[in-house]
Amino acid sequence: MIDYRALVTGIGKMAKTATEQIVGKLRKKAVLRSRDLSAGSGVYRTHLQRLEQQGVIERAGRGLYRLAGVELTEYESYLAAAQLVPQGVICLLSALRFHDLTTQNPFEIWMAIENKSHPPKSETAPLRIHYFSGAAFTEGVEEHKISGVTVRVYSVAKTVADCFKFRNKIGLDVALEALRECRRERRATADEIWRYAEVCRVKNVMRPYLEAVW
Secondary structure: OOOHHHHHOOOOHHHHHHHHHHHHHHHHOOOEEHHHHOOOOOOOHHHHHHHHHOOOEEEEEOOEEEEOOOOOOOOHHHHHHHHHOOOOEEOHHHHHHHOOOOOOOOOOEEEEEEOOOOOOOOOOOOEEEEEEOOHHHHOOEEEEEEOOEEEEEEOHHHHHHHHHHOHHHHOHHHHHHHHHHHHHOOOOOHHHHHHHHHHOOOHHHHHHHHHHHO
């Protein structure tokens, strides 16, 4: 583990202050954008480059940094995705995984963005982008604070409805597994799921499965 206090000792006053600011910010938030790290008094992109060369910080994706040597959390990829696309929402398989409603473990982070938005690019946190529009995009969004980062994820009920809407992409078996787990663990009510089935326009599709499970 890097001794950050020892590292900044002996560095020039300006560089020391910049290093302390950068390290301090990354201790509060596991992953940050380069522009957020350089948004401080006397902090410049050159400081980030120098600290990366010294092995103090490391890249967590395009334009993202984290402290080197820090133990990664289970939600590392979610944090990186949330920083890259602040207005995006974790959806479908990734949302199921987040809510522990599936045995699937997707390599990519499945994220919804508003229709006609430009898809982001990421190296460390590969994204699988889906375009949602209207209420299907804005409804059912939860905000979870993880390591100081706000992660936007669709609720359990909304995710189940989304899975039936995108059943041709993720498989009907996955959607049914999510519905059964939701019922078994009492993670949402039938009324909540029915509401989002209407939002996602899959009421007719979901009706027989919902009636069978509930």
